[in-house]
Amino acid sequence: MLRFLFATTALAGGLILASCSSADEAMPETNAGAGIEAEVTSASGPAMVAAANPHAVEAGLDALRAGGDAIDAAIAVQSVLGLVEPQSSGLGGGAFLLYYDAQSGDLTVYDGRETAPATATPELFLDLNGQPLGFVESVLSGHSIGVPGAVAMLAMAHADHGALDWADGFDAATGLAEDGFEISPRLAGFIAGMAPRGPLDEWPASRDYFFTDDGTPLPAGHLLRNPAYAETTRALAADWRALYEGPLAAAIIDAVQDEPRPGGLTLTDLAAYQAVRRDALCRDYREWTVCGAPPPASGGITVNEILGLLEPYDMTATGPDTVEGWRRFIEASRLAYADRDAYVADADFVDVPVAGLLDADYINRRALGISRTTALPTSVPGIPDGVSEPGADATPDSPGTSHFVIVDSDGDVVSMTTTVESVFGSHRMAGGFFLNNQLTDFSRAPTDAEGRVVPNAPEGGKRPRSSMSPTIVFDRDGEFVLATGSPGGSSIIAYTAKTLVGMLDWGLTPQQAIELPNVVARGDIVRVEDGMDANILAGLAALGFTLDANRGENSGLHIVRRLEDGTLIGGADPRREGQARQP
Numbered sequence: 001m002l003r004f005l006f007a008t009t010a011l012a013g014g015l016i017l018a019s020c021s022s023a024d025e026a027m028p029e030t031n032a033g034a035g036i037e038a039e040v041t042s043a044s045g046p047a048m049v050a051a052a053n054p055h056a057v058e059a060g061l062d063a064l065r066a067g068g069d070a071i072d073a074a075i076a077v078q079s080v081l082g083l084v085e086p087q088s089s090g091l092g093g094g095a096f097l098l099y100y101d102a103q104s105g106d107l108t109v110y111d112g113r114e115t116a117p118a119t120a121t122p123e124l125f126l127d128l129n130g131q132p133l134g135f136v137e138s139v140l141s142g143h144s145i146g147v148p149g150a151v152a153m154l155a156m157a158h159a160d161h162g163a164l165d166w167a168d169g170f171d172a173a174t175g176l177a178e179d180g181f182e183i184s185p186r187l188a189g190f191i192a193g194m195a196p197r198g199p200l201d202e203w204p205a206s207r208d209y210f211f212t213d214d215g216t217p218l219p220a221g222h223l224l225r226n227p228a229y230a231e232t233t234r235a236l237a238a239d240w241r242a243l244y245e246g247p248l249a250a251a252i253i254d255a256v257q258d259e260p261r262p263g264g265l266t267l268t269d270l271a272a273y274q275a276v277r278r279d280a281l282c283r284d285y286r287e288w289t290v291c292g293a294p295p296p297a298s299g300g301i302t303v304n305e306i307l308g309l310l311e312p313y314d315m316t317a318t319g320p321d322t323v324e325g326w327r328r329f330i331e332a333s334r335l336a337y338a339d340r341d342a343y344v345a346d347a348d349f350v351d352v353p354v355a356g357l358l359d360a361d362y363i364n365r366r367a368l369g370i371s372r373t374t375a376l377p378t379s380v381p382g383i384p385d386g387v388s389e390p391g392a393d394a395t396p397d398s399p400g401t402s403h404f405v406i407v408d409s410d411g412d413v414v415s416m417t418t419t420v421e422s423v424f425g426s427h428r429m430a431g432g433f434f435l436n437n438q439l440t441d442f443s444r445a446p447t448d449a450e451g452r453v454v455p456n457a458p459e460g461g462k463r464p465r466s467s468m469s470p471t472i473v474f475d476r477d478g479e480f481v482l483a484t485g486s487p488g489g490s491s492i493i494a495y496t497a498k499t500l501v502g503m504l505d506w507g508l509t510p511q512q513a514i515e516l517p518n519v520v521a522r523g524d525i526v527r528v529e530d531g532m533d534a535n536i537l538a539g540l541a542a543l544g545f546t547l548d549a550n551r552g553e554n555s556g557l558h559i560v561r562r563l564e565d566g567t568l569i570g571g572a573d574p575r576r577e578g579q580a581r582q583p
């Protein structure tokens, strides 16, 4: 049972920072002395893994079958995903992980976001004339590579919660890397699409891994071996610090600093990396409490702002088959995205008005816009009390990433979103894995046209803003209800919010909620995925929305929900190749 939930009504606006580490620390001061003890949840309930690839799901299930904790399974899932779904996440990337410990009731956010090199300046992505660099010069460049954080983050979470040996988490990945795995259709599509995206020939390791000698991309079904990856997972199994110090770290830095377009990351940056435990950002929504990751992730704030904006409205009465239901979802998304774009960045470096954005009075003022019957003319950020208007953000966006959920038989939950940022990250490899291009999640321009500083500007040691939205929902008794999340760049927030409204308000199963067409309303254009009912599209257009309809959307939603009788049901996004399965 989540202990801090008993404090929710005592805090203004229902915003709660769920503290980490121990049950005692999890009690906010406002709740001190309330005399509420955590219930000890008994072991051996149902378990489940929902992830984007069957090999990864199987590895996670094997860890659970061996008596592993959800975090042991997460290590197995991540190390296999980095091999079989390298376009999305891996050992060279970063992640945010929400961990719910059923026995203590603690909820902890583990922040494994990449950091910029100590020497990075706000001009990181500007050319000599002060103009933003193009795609190849910024993304497919050493400049974009931050210190990979996923491995350090998993090691920290394992030290806190692991039941199996750390090394066991790499067995499945090592075996698959040595024996080979069949390239999936989705991976084959990205390999074929890789060459035209940039000068792949510059990077022999990636070229040799994915192409024949005559330059033909390897097809789906090809048995791919990756001995370098096996060597890496062996080294990490022996000591996770092998990624941050020693020969593997040196190989990473060689790849970063390789010509052309060398980056500034150094061995000192790698050695200095720290994963961070953070307070989860939780807010009440109707009869539930919705928890997500705080800055530098924008997911926890923005998903909760969308829900807060919808709360005054009876969403159950306006279901997914109504124009009105989608109108409200669109307007709430536009308002919350505008705030997110304006204010959210690494709160260790800039002031982020987290409490102001989620304050009940502020949200109620913002929600007045939704009471209209026609489309809001534009989507501009609000200004929470006591906050000055920041510079206009110029952070670009590109899809990659993977999300998975694990519930173990003790009822512990992992909700983890993990990324190398763009497809295959920077395209540069070391140790059999791809290096991220996460630093392009900073605003390319550090100031706006009026010279105002942009909160998400690059800076030495800073973490770029993320859209990742790993989410866990609890009921009013503090019992786990569901965990959800998705890849998809800034659309992650809309994809995740859609599933929450779908399940909590519209009564859908996880799978039905995943399969609803994605609707992404950021800025003045509303993207609507193929499959939306024509009458809804016509109705939205008649209200004055500018629609970009019948398009594909790159979500990869994975969900596990616990029903009242304790049964687990899951959902896997058919837009990807995943599964939700029990051991």
Ligand code: GLU
Pocket (backbone or CB within 6 Å): 398, 399, 400, 401, 419, 420, 421, 422, 438, 441, 465, 466, 467, 468, 486, 487, 488, 489, 490, 492
């Ligand atoms: N790098 C992005 C972020 O952290 C995610 C990219 C994606 O989902 O494709 O927000």
